[in-house]
Structure formats: C-alpha cells, structure tokens
Amino acid sequence: MNAAKHNVDPITVELVRNGVLAVTEEMKTNLMRTAYNMIIYEALDFTVGLFTAQGETISIGLGLPMFIRGMSETIKAKIRHFGLENIHPGDIIVTNDAYITGSHLNHVTFTLPVFYEGEIQGFTCCMAHWLDVGGTIGQVTTDIYSEGLQIPILKYQSAGVVNQDLLDIITLNVRLPDLAMGDLRAQITAVTTGERRFLELLDRYGKDEVLASIATIMDHTDAAARANASKIPDGVYEAESFMDDDGVNLGVPVPIRVKVVVQAGQVTIDLSEVSRQVSGFYNSGVTTGIACAQVAYKCLTTPEWYPVNDGSFRSLNVIVPEGSIVSATRPAPMRWWMTFPMTVIDTIFKALAPALPDHVIAGHHADLVVATLHGFSPKDGRFYIASIGPLGGGWGAKSTEDGVSVTVCINDGDTHNSPVEQIESKYPILIERYALRQDSGGPGQHRGGLGADLVVQALAPFSFDTSIERAQCKPWGLNGGMQADGNSVGVRVDGVWEEALPNAKLAHRRLKKGDALRLRSGGGGGYGDPRLRPAEKVAYDVAQGYISIESARRDYGVEIDSGTGEVRAHGDAELPV
Numbered sequence: 001m002n003a004a005k006h007n008v009d010p011i012t013v014e015l016v017r018n019g020v021l022a023v024t025e026e027m028k029t030n031l032m033r034t035a036y037n038m039i040i041y042e043a044l045d046f047t048v049g050l051f052t053a054q055g056e057t058i059s060i061g062l063g064l065p066m067f068i069r070g071m072s073e074t075i076k077a078k079i080r081h082f083g084l085e086n087i088h089p090g091d092i093i094v095t096n097d098a099y100i101t102g103s104h105l106n107h108v109t110f111t112l113p114v115f116y117e118g119e120i121q122g123f124t125c126c127m128a129h130w131l132d133v134g135g136t137i138g139q140v141t142t143d144i145y146s147e148g149l150q151i152p153i154l155k156y157q158s159a160g161v162v163n164q165d166l167l168d169i170i171t172l173n174v175r176l177p178d179l180a181m182g183d184l185r186a187q188i189t190a191v192t193t194g195e196r197r198f199l200e201l202l203d204r205y206g207k208d209e210v211l212a213s214i215a216t217i218m219d220h221t222d223a224a225a226r227a228n229a230s231k232i233p234d235g236v237y238e239a240e241s242f243m244d245d246d247g248v249n250l251g252v253p254v255p256i257r258v259k260v261v262v263q264a265g266q267v268t269i270d271l272s273e274v275s276r277q278v279s280g281f282y283n284s285g286v287t288t289g290i291a292c293a294q295v296a297y298k299c300l301t302t303p304e305w306y307p308v309n310d311g312s313f314r315s316l317n318v319i320v321p322e323g324s325i326v327s328a329t330r331p332a333p334m335r336w337w338m339t340f341p342m343t344v345i346d347t348i349f350k351a352l353a354p355a356l357p358d359h360v361i362a363g364h365h366a367d368l369v370v371a372t373l374h375g376f377s378p379k380d381g382r383f384y385i386a387s388i389g390p391l392g393g394g395w396g397a398k399s400t401e402d403g404v405s406v407t408v409c410i411n412d413g414d415t416h417n418s419p420v421e422q423i424e425s426k427y428p429i430l431i432e433r434y435a436l437r438q439d440s441g442g443p444g445q446h447r448g449g450l451g452a453d454l455v456v457q458a459l460a461p462f463s464f465d466t467s468i469e470r471a472q473c474k475p476w477g478l479n480g481g482m483q484a485d486g487n488s489v490g491v492r493v494d495g496v497w498e499e500a501l502p503n504a505k506l507a508h509r510r511l512k513k514g515d516a517l518r519l520r521s522g523g524g525g526g527y528g529d530p531r532l533r534p535a536e537k538v539a540y541d542v543a544q545g546y547i548s549i550e551s552a553r554r555d556y557g558v559e560i561d562s563g564t565g566e567v568r569a570h571g572d573a574e575l576p577v
Contacts (some may be wrong), residue, residue, distance in 0.1 A: 008212040012205060016213035019205075020059040021307050023050050023197040027124065028061035031190040036182030037131045038426070039387055042418045046128035048190050050198060051075055053084075053120045058214055059307030065413040066338060068298075068308065069291035070102045071125045074109050081153045089115045090160035092191065095153045096133065098144060098334045102287030105133045105148045105334075108184070110156060112191040116202050121211070124194030126187045130180055131385050134173040135335075137374055138465055138508030140247045141281045143331040149173040156188075175383060218311030221302060226315045228301040230265035232355050237262070239351035241343055241363075242473045244503050246280035251502065253473065254278060254325070254340070258347045262355070268317040269293035269348060274324045281333035281467075282325065282340050289326030292341045293318040295410065296348040300359060336467045342366040342411045343470065353478050362396030362442065362525030363475035365451055366409055367468050367487050369393060369521040375462030378428055386427045388456055390417055393521030394441050394449030394484055396475060403449030403524035405436060405546075428460035437485070437520055439548050443555035444481030444526020445533050450546060451485065451521035455492075458511040468504035470522060481526030482555065490518035530556045535570040 027048040035041045047067035049060035055075035060068065077100045078093045087093070095101070096108045109127040113120045135141070135148030144150070149170065156163055170184075171177040202210050236259065243254040257273035271293070277283045297316045298308070305312065320327045325340050343366050353360045370389035377384055390408050397403040408415050420431045433455040441448035466489050474486040489506060490499035493515050511517065538558040541547045543565050552558045559569040 008209050008216060012209055013213045013216050016201065016205060016210055017217050017307065019201045020050055020214070023194055023201065024048050024059045024061040024307070026197055027126065027190045027194045030193045031126060031128065031186050034186035034189050035128070036179045036186070038418050038422060039129050039131055040183060040186070042416060042422060043387070043390065044415045046126065047071060048126045048194065049124070050194055051123040051125060052214070053122055055079055055123065056310045058122065058309055065295045066103070066288060066291050066341060066411045067127055068294055069287045071109065071127050072310070073287045074101050074127070075111050075123050075125055078111055078153055084120060087113050087120065088159055089113070090157065091155055092157040092188065093153065094151060094156040096151045097153065098337070099285045099328070099330055100153070100287075101127065102285035102291065103334070103337045105135070105144070105150060106130050108151070108187070110187045110191050112195050114195050114198050116199060116207060121202065121207065122198060124191040124198065126190040128183060128187055130174075130183055131387075132175045132180070134175070138463055140507055141333040141335055142248065142279055143333055145331060147281070147333060147335050176385065217307070218309050221305050221309055221311030222314045224305055225297075225301040225312050226265055229262075229267050229315055232262045232267065232352070234262050234264065235355060236260070237351040237355055239347050241347045241350065241476070243282070243340055243343060243469055244472045246278035246282055247467065247505050248279040256340070256343050256347050258344065258351050260348065260351050266315060266317065267297065268319065269297070270319040271324065271326060271344065272319055272321050274326055274344060277323055277325050277328040277332045281335040282337070283328035283332040283334050284326050284337035284341055285334070286320055286322065286327035288337060288341055289320035289324065290318050292326055292344040293348065296345045300352070300356065338411055339367060339467065339469050342409050345410055350476065357479065358399045360478070361398045361403065362444075362448060362478040362481055362527050363484070364395040364403070364410065364449075364524045365393030365475060365484070365487060365522035366470050367393070367521070368409060368412065369468055369487055369519055371456070371464050371466050371517060371519060373427065373429070373462050373464045375428070375460065378460040384427060386423070387418075388423065388454070389519065390415060391452050391454055391519050391521045392417055393451040393487065394475070394523030396478070396524035397442070397444050397446035397448050397481060397527035399446070399479070399527055402447045403441060405441070405450040406452045406521070407449065428458070428462070430457040430459055431455070432457050432516065436545065437523070438545055439551050440485040440523035441546070442475065442477045442482045442484035442523060442526035443530035443551065444477055445528030445530065446481070446526065447533070447541065447546070448475065448477070448481070448484045448524030448526045451487070451523045454519045455516055456519070457516040458513055461510065461512050463508050463510050464506070464517055465508060466504055466506045466519070471504040475522055475525045477525035478527050480529040482530060484523035484525050487522045488520040490520070492516040492518070535567045539565060539567050
C-alpha cells in the first residue's frame with residue numbers, strides 16, 4: 001500500500017511519523033523525571049508505547065527491545081478480557097501477569113484508552129520495572145507463587161475513579177510501598193502524557209488523516225522488511241548453543257536449537273527445538289518467544305526504520321510451541337525471564353551467518369551481568385534493595401569491523417548502567433574498580449569487543465545474589481574467529497578472592513564490611529582468522545591494553561617488544577622466545 005491508497009499526502013505522513021515518535025519520547029521523558037527507582041530513571045528498565053485501537057504497535061519508546069511484543073499482546077489481552085464496549089473514558093487497566101506480559105512480575109503494565117469523538121482511537125501503555133513486588137529474596141524460585149504479588153487484569157482506574165482496594169493490596173504485599181506507589185504514579189503520568197499528546201495530534205491533522213498516515217507508515221515499514229528479507233538466499237538454516245544450567249539442576253546445560261526457513265522472501269523462525277521450560281526461574285512467556293524472533297528479524301531487515309511498529313513483522317512467521325523456556329506455562333518460575341532469550345537471538349544470528357556473512361555478528365556476552373543487593377542502611381536503618389549493573393560486555397565482531405566493547409546486551413537496547421556516584425551515594429558500597437577486561441574479546445581478523453571488570457566493596461554488611469549466565473557456554477566466533485571469555489563472578493572474603501566457581505549463579509551470599517564481590521562481563525567472539533589481523537592493529541591493541549603481549553603472540557602470531565611496543569615478528573613461523 002501507499003499514501004495515495006490511504007488517501008493522505010506524503011507530507012502529512014512524515015509529520016505524523018515524527019509526531020507519534022514525539023508522543024512516545026515525551027512519555028519516556030516524563031516517566032524518567034517522575035520515577036522513584038534508579039532502575040527506571042537511570043537504567044531505563046521500561047518501555048512506553050502508542051498503539052492502535054486493536055492493540056497493534058504504532059510507536060514504542062527506545063528501551064528494552066524484548067518489550068517489542070509484550071505490551072502489544074498485553075493490550076490485546078486486556079481488550080479480550082473486558083471487551084471494547086466495556087472500556088470507557090477515564091479507565092486505566094493494569095496487570096503484571098507474567099504469562100500475559102511474557103516477562104516477570106516486576107513488570108507492571110498500565111494501559112489507557114484514548115477516546116476521540118466518542119470512540120477509542122488508540123491506547124497508550126507503560127511497562128516498567130518495580131524494584132520489589134514481594135516474594136522471596138535470595139533464593140532460586142521454582143514456581144511463580146514464590147515470586148511475588150500477581151495482579152490479574154484489573155481496572156486501576158474506572159471512569160476516573162481510582163481503585164483504592166487494589167492500592168491497599170499492593171502496599172500490603174511489597175517491602176517498599178513508598179517506592180512502589182511513586183513508580184506507579186510515574187507510570188500514570190506517562191500514559192496520560194501519551195493520551196494528551198496523541199489527542200493534540202488528532203486535533204491538529206484530523207482523525208482520518210492521522211489514522212491513514214499510521215496505516216501508511218506501517219505499509220512502508222512492511223515493504224522495506226520484505227525487500228530486505230528477499231535478499232536472504234532461500235534455504236533452511238539451523239544452529240545450536242547452550243546455557244550453563246537452570247540454577248536448580250547445576251551443571252546440566254540447557255540446549256537452544258533454532259531453525260530459520262527462507263523461501264521467496266518469506267521468513268519462518270522455528271523455535272520448536274528450544275528447550276522445554278526448566279525448573280529454575282529462567283523461563284519466559286510466549287510473547288517473549290515471539291519477541292526473540294522479531295528482534296532478530298528487525299535487526300536484519302529494518303534496523304534503522306522508526307518508529308518501531310508492527311509493519312516490520314508482517315512478513316515474519318514465528319513458530320513457538322507451548323511449554324518451552326520462551327513459551328512457559330503456569331506455574332513455571334520467571335523471575336530472570338530475560339536471560340535465556342538473549343542467547344536465543346544470538347543463535348538465530350548464528351544460524352543465518354552462512355546466508356548473511358556481512359550482516360551477522362559473532363556471539364556476544366548475552367547477559368545483563370547484574371548483582372542484586374539487600375540489607376539495612378547504616379545511615380537510617382532502613383531496608384534497601386539495590387541492583388548493580390547492567391554491566392555491559394563485549395559484542396561479537398563482524399566481517400568488516402571489531403566488536404564494540406562494554407555495551408549492554410542485545411535484549412536491553414537502550415538501558416544504561418547506573419553511575420558509580422549515584423550508587424555509592426545511595427547504598428553502603430564502594431566501587432573499587434571499573435575497567436575494561438583485558439583479553440576478554442575473542443581473537444580474530446576482527447577482534448571481539450571487550451567486557452568489563454567491576455569490584456564492589458561492602459561498607460556495611462549486605463547479602464547479594466547473582467543469576468548470571470554464559471560463564472561456561474562462552475560467546476562463539478565466526479568464520480575462523482575464536483571464542484571470547486564468558487561472564488564470571490568472584491567473591492573476596494577476609495582479603496582472599498574466590499573466583500574458581502562452577503558457574504556465575506550465587507544465592508544469598510553474605511558479605512561483611514570490607515568484603516567484596518567482582519562482576520566480570522564476557523567479551524564478543526572474533527570474526528575471521530586471527531593470523532590475518534594486521535600487525536599494526538595488534539600492536540595498537542597491546543598499547544591500549546585491550547590485549548596482552550602474550551595474547552598477541554599466542555593468538556595473532558605477532559611478537560611485540562615489551563619495552564618499545566614495536567612489532568618484532570609477524571607470521572605463522574615459530575617466534576623467538
């Protein structure tokens with residue numbers, strides 16, 4: 001379809017395109033300005049969006065790519081639950097049902113219908129991470145009931161009247177009710193901001209013109225995705241990778257198998273062979289399974305097309321049978337829902353590497369690399385929960401360039417790590433070290449990106465948990481490139497470091513004053529034979545501290561003078577000792 005078919009001129013289409021982007025960006029800004037928790041206003045663990053009256057995505061604010069499906073499907077579930085005829089002006093609908101949103105209970109989702117000329121013309125929505133929703137702390141959960149308060153699809157507000165009973169239930173079931181209510185109000189600010197700005201857009205250009213422009217924008221995005229998908233050679237592409245374990249059955253790898261079928265520009269991503277749901281809390285709902293495929297597909301077909309809308313995915317078919325780790329059913333635990341999907345996306349890229357050698361990157365660190373702390377503040381004796389990270393790590397190299405270093409994993413897109421000064425001012429900790437991790441990137445003609453090394457000292461006793469993956473199943477290289485270092489965790493007690501741990505999953509570890517924990521994010525895999533990397537680039541990497549002299553010699557065949565930094569030898573021949 002084109003603008004003429006929808007009976008709207010191209011200039012109006014572009015004005016509306018930028019208008020809906022502005023709507024969601026202002027929603028995002030107002031949420032950040034009013035939220036109470038750092039995980040929202042610093043880490044940006046949220047997404048806001050504008051949707052059609054049917055729940056299709058018009059525009060989502062840059063944030064977590066994995067929410068690309070969750071909010072839309074949650075709105076559709078709310079429509080099915082109430083029926084459009086029972087949704088009225090002044091209503092705001094809420095849920096955190098993990099099997100609807102596809103994520104965990106901490107993601108509370110508010111949706112507001114936008115009425116214009118007496119009819120629903122769209123919805124605004126905000127999904128954001130609450131720091132606490134009750135449930136256990138410091139344990140690996142094995143069912144959803146241990147993970148906190150579950151809010152079914154309810155009206156937080158009905159015809160402008162707030163449901164006080166719901167608020168009372170929430171405040172009674174969370175450890176930090178003041179923070180929860182503050183974040184709730186911030187989310188309401190976000191969705192009402194979106195309503196106001198979308199109504200202004202409808203007033204300015206007219207309802208019919210705006211809706212026709214939105215339809216045209218989706219058609220344009222669809223056409224671009226189909227055109228780029230048609231460049232993928234027909235074939236069946238498969239790949240396999242593994243997760244370390246599920247946190248319950250320690251040392252038992254969890255398989256990730258994917259199949260991509262391309263035929264005449266139509267792409268099917270089949271996740272039927274992804275592991276069945278596991279005992280530990282690494283499961284996610286079916287909307288996340290669909291999102292895995294959609295994130296990978298958008299990266300490959302319309303990475304620079306904005307706003308993010310459902311037109312991007314019309315040419316994609318996704319197969320996700322019920323009961324897998326990315327389509328879990330109740331009562332599977334889902335607290336760390338975001339971890340395994342990162343590797344699912346990585347594995348889709350791995351499968352398509354032979355078909356798209358110039359567009360696919362090697363494996364990346366694929367984890368948030370987060371530690372969750374809790375304790376009592378020595379300043380005022382109040383209980384606190386803090387999140388250290390996301391740390392950021394290395395991304396895989398590609399056929400034309402090195403991988404980027406210390407960058408947040410693919411599923412979390414625009415999320416940020418928290419500033420050191422902010423963390424130290426709020427919690428009884430000291431950041432001893434925060435640096436690039438030498439030799440963590442996979443060697444290759446193009447080197448993988450580097451991970452980070454973070455040391456956190458306890459200034460007062462606290463307990464912490466890590467649920468970090470890809471410590472044993474390390475980021476892979478492509479086309480002769482070598483694997484990278486994986487993620488890791490270390491603990492210092494009484495001045496002695498313990499770092500030879502079987503995995504990076506630690507539950508309820510207690511540290512006293514002066515003890516410390518270490519988070520190390522993995523690197524990205526290399527691309528191409530490392531011996532083909534120019535010697536001057538290897539020497540530069542050594543000079544910058546990215547790789548060691550030992551790695552230069554062992555992996556790249558380049559002998560570097562330790563005194564001058566000059567290249568002494570280069571090649572496959574035996575080098576001087």
